[in-house]
Amino acid sequence: MKKITNITINIVFFLHVVLAFLLLFEGYVEVPFWLQPLGRMHPLVLHFPVAFIALLVLMQLFKKAIDGTSFNTINWFVLLLTSFTTVIATIMGLVLSLEGYESELMTWHKWMGVAISFVVFTLILIYKYQKVYKVLLFACLIGVTFAGHYGAGLTHGTHFITEPLVAMNKPKVSENTPIYTGFVQPILDAKCVSCHNPQKKKGELDLSTLAGVKKGGENGSVWLAHQPDESLFLKRVFLPIEDKEHMPPEGKPQLTDSEIKLIQTWIKHGINDTVSLVGLQKTDTLHQIVNNKWLKEVGDKIVQYDFDYADTDVVEALNNPYTTVIQKSHKSPAIDVAIFGKKSFKPEYISDLSKIKEQLVSLNLSNLPVQDSHLNNLSSFENLEVLILNSTQITNDVVKQLLSCKKLKSLSLSDTKVDVKISDDLKKLESLEELYLWNTNMTEEDISSLRAALNDVNIVEGYINDTKEETILAPPVLVDDKNIINSVEKITLKHKMAGVEMYYTLDGSKPDKNSLLYKAPFELNLNGKKSKTIKAKAFKSGWEQSKEAKFVFYDKGLKPVAFEVEYPNIHADYIAHANQILVDEVKPENKVKYSKFWAVFKDKPLIAIADFGNNNVVLSEINLNISVRGKKIKKSPIQFIEVLGSDNKTDWTSLEKKIFLRLNKEKLKSLELAIPKSKSYRYYKVFVKHNPKIELFVGQILFY
C-alpha cells in the first residue's frame, strides 16, 4: 500500500508540474489535432473530481459514524483518487481551452479549476494537520461548485437554467407589437442595459424601461421627442469612438447603422411607446424602416429545416453529367437539383430523385422534354419550395401532383401549354407566393381572372409586345460563309427566324418582293466570270424588312490536291493552321480580326506549296486576299511576291516575281500576280515576303 501511495503521489506531483508548465507556456502551445479528442473528454472526466470532492466532504461529516481505521484508509484512498482525477480533468480542460475559448467566464472557470487541483494536492501534503485540512476541503467544495457552474455556463450558455422561464415571457413580435417594445427596447437591452440598469445606474441612468429612459440621467433627459439631433442619446452615439463621452464606450458592442436609424426615426416620430406598425401610414419613414428591415429580420431569420441530411453517398450517386444534385450549404440539409441536356434526358433522372425526396427543396427541369408522366413522384417531394418547368411539355394536370407539396413557394410554368383551367388546382397550393406564366396559352383576361382567384400570389406574366412598332429584321446569312464555289456547288442561305421569306437578286439590283424567292439551296452559274454578287433581303409580316445582305461569290479556279505552308502561323491569341485557312473556300469579306478565316504571318514569310497531282497544270494567275496591320511604315508593307514551279519539290524555277517599292497600306486588299505562259508543273510555290514590322493577314489563295 505504501509503495502504491508513493507512486501515486509522485505521478500526481509530476502531473502538477506538467500543469504548471502548460499554464506558464500557454501562449506558445498549440494543440495537435489528435490531442483534441483528449481535451474534449474534459466534460466526461470532470464529474469524477466533483463527485469525489463531495464524497470527501460527506465522509468528513459522517466521520464519527465510521470505524476509525477503516475511515482513515478509505479517506486516504479517496483523497489520492480525487487529486489524480482532478489534475487529469484540469489538464484536459486546459487542452480544450487552447482550442480557442475566450471569455470572462472562461478565465474564471480555468483559474478556479487550476486552483482546486493545486489545493487538492495540498490536501495530500497537509493531511496530518486535520484542522487546516478541513478548512481547505470545504473551500474546495465551494470552489468546485462555482467552477462547475461557470463550466456549465460555457457549454450550455449562461442563461441555461433560467432560459425556460424567460422564454415563456419573450414577446412574439408582429405588426401589432408596439415598435418600442418590439424593436427599440431590445436594442437598448442588448447594447446599453448592462451598465445602465437599476442595479448599476452609471451616470444615474437606467435604460431598462421606458420610464427610466424618459426620466433621464445626471445630465438630464436623453431623448427629446421629435428632435433626434438634439437628443443626448444620439449625440453621444455620434461622437467619434475615441471620445471619452462616446457611447457605448470603446471596446463594447457598438450600435449598428440600422439600429441608430431606427432610434433616430422613432425619436423623430415622437417617442410614442404605443405606436405599432399597423397604426402607421405606409408612406411613413418609420413604417418603411420597420417593415423593410426590422420586422423581417426579427421575424424570419434563416430558413431552418427540421429534416435530416441526405447520405453523401446517395447524393454522390445521383450526380451525373446531366444531373446536378447539391446540398444548399454545409450547414443546410436542403438540396437543389437541376437537370440539363435536352438530347440526353432520361426519365430515370427524375424518378431517381425519390431517394432524396425529403431534402429536395428546389428542382429545375426547364428546357427538357419532360411530360406529366415523368413527374409521378413530384407528390412525394414534401419539402419542395421552388419548381421550374419552363419550356417543357407539361400540361395543366401537373399541378395535381403538387397538391401534397405543402411548402411550394415558387412555380415557373413559363413557355408551356398550360391554360386558364389550371386555376382551380393552383388555388389549392396554399403556400404559393410566386407564379411565372410568361408565354403560356393564357390571354390577358385569363391572367387577370387568375390574379383575382389567387389573391396572395405574385403572378409574373412577363413581356408582352404591346407596341405595334415594327422592328427591323436581321439580314439573311450565308451558311458556313462559303463563298468560293464552282458551278455545281449549291448556295445555302439561312435566317434565324421562322416564317421569314428571303428574296434575292443575281444582277446586282436591289432585292424586293418581286425578286427571286429563296426556297432551297440553288446553283449559281458564274458564266466564266471570276465573281458574282447576290443581294438578299428578309421579309416577314409584322416586321420591317431587313437591310440588304450582299454576298460575293468567287470562282474556285484550280484546286490543289494537297497544300502545305512552311510556317503555319502561331499567334499568341489564337492558334490556327494556315494550311487549312488559305484553301478553306471562304474568302472573308468582313473586317480583319483574329478568326478562323484569316491566317496571320508575323516574322516569318508566307511560303505555300500547292500540289496539283499527277495531271500537271498551267497557272495563269494567282490571287490572294490580304490585309496588313501594324505600325505605319514608309516602305511598302509587302516586299515582293514570287511564284515558282517544280515537278519534284526540290528544283524550283521562278516563274514570276513582283517587287513592291511602294504600296498604300490602307487600300491593300488583294495581291494578284499574272504568270507568263510557261510549261506545266505539278508543284507551285507561292512566296510572299512582308515587312516583319507588320502582321500580314491572308484569307485565301486562289489559283487560276
Next chain:
Amino acid sequence: MKKEVFENNLNINRRHFLSKAALGLGGVALGSLLMPDLLKGASDASNQLPLGMRHFASKAKRIIFLVQNGAPSQLESFDYKPKLNEMFGQDLPASIRGDQRLTGMTADQTSFPLVGSKFGFKQYGQSGAWVSDLFPNIAKITDDICIVKSMHTDAINHDPALTFFQTGAQVGSRPSMGSWFSYGLGSENKNLPAYCVLLSKGKGNGQGVYSKLWSNGFLDSTHQGVQLSASEDPILYLSDPKGLDRGFRRNMLNKLGELNEMSYQEFGDPEIQSKIKQYEMAFRMQTAVPEITDVSKEPDHIKKMYGSDCMIPGTYAANCLLARKLSESGVRFVQLYHQGWDQHKNLVGDIQHQAKDVDQASAALITDLKQRGLLDETLVIWGGEFGRTNYCQGKLTKDNYGRDHHPRCFSIFMAGGGIKAGTSYGETDELGYNIIKNPVHIHDLHATIMHLMGLDHERLTYKHLGRRFRLTDVHGHVVKDIIT
C-alpha cells in the same frame, strides 16, 4: 505543380509520416504539445472548407456580368446632378478636387470647367430612381434593380482599373472573379464551362479587352474563362469533322483517357487529370452547345424585346440573349464586355450610340430572366471600371464636351440574386465628384457578390507562393444594406 509531382514520387512525406506515426505513439503527445510546428498541417486543413459547395445557403446561383468596358459616365446615366448644369463652365473648386491625381490627358489642362448632363433625367418606378433619357428601357425596370451610386476604385486608367474590377488586383496574373466562382462552386451544368466570356464592340472609342481579364491566374486551368466567338458558330471547332461518327469519337476518347491515366499514374501531374476532364467535357459540349446557341426557336416577341440585333452574332444584344441561354443552362458566370464607352471627346454624340446598343438588351435580359422565375437565382451586374469627371476634357461648347477618367465615384446597377430591388445606395456630393454617403469599394463589391453567391470572401482561399490568396486580398466588407 512541381510540388505535387515531387510528393507523388515520394508518395509519403514528412507530414504524412509524422502524423501517421504520432497516432501510434502516445509518447509523441507531450513532445508535439511543446513543439507546435511539429504537426502544423492539421490546423490549415480545418480552416479550408471543401470546395464545390456554398459556405451558407443563399439565393444567387449564377452571375451575368455586363461589363461596360471603357467606363460609362455616371453623370449621363444614373447620378443626376442638376447643380452641374447650373454651374456650367465654372471651374471645379480646388477644395473639392483635393489631392486627386489626374490622367495624363487632363493634367495639362489649365481649367476644369464643370459641365452637366446634356441629357434630361426623370424619376421612374415606385422607387423614384433617377435615370437619364439615354436609357428608356432600363428606366422601365428600375423597380427590379438596385443602383449603387457610390462605387469607387483605386486605378485611374483603363487597363489597371478593369483588371482590378475583374481580379481584385491592378496587376495581372491573379484569377478573375469568374475563375474564383468556378473554383469555389464548380459548374452547375457539367457539360458546359463554368465561366464563359462574350465580347462585343460599340461604335465609340474602344479600349482593349485582353484574355488576361478572364484568366485563371494561379488556379487550375479548368477555371479559365472560355471566350465564345462572335460568329454563327460561337464555339469554334466543336463539330466533328465530316464523316466521323460519334461512336468513333467516343472510342478514341476512351483509349486516350486510358493512356492519360497511365501517364498520370507515372508522373502524378494534376494537369493530366484536368486534360482528361476537358476532353470529356468537350465531348458532351458537342451536343449541349448547339442546343443552347440556337436562338431560332426563341419566340418572335422575345427577339423584338432584345432588339433585332440579337440575331446578328457578335452584337451586344445577341450576347445578352446568348448570356440568358447560357445562364439558364447552368453556366455559373457569364461575362459580357461591350467596348466603346471611353468618351474623352464628343461624349454627346458617342454616348447615344453606345446607350442605344446596350439599353434595350440589358433591360430585356433582366425582364427575360424575371419572366422565367430565374431572376431570384441569377445576379445581374451592369457597370464599367470607373466613372467620368464632372468637368470637361478638351474644348467645352454648349453642345458638346468630353469627360476624363474619374475613380472617386461611379454608378453601377445590380438585379436579382438576393439584391434589394428598387433601391439606390450611396450618395455623391452635389457636384458628383466625391462620395458623401456609403462608399462601396471594388473590394466591398467583390465581397458582396461572393456573399450573394453563398461564399465567405474571407474563407475562399488558394495557397500559392507560400501565402493564401483571396479575391478580396485582405480587404472587403459585405454591403449588407443592399441584400434582402
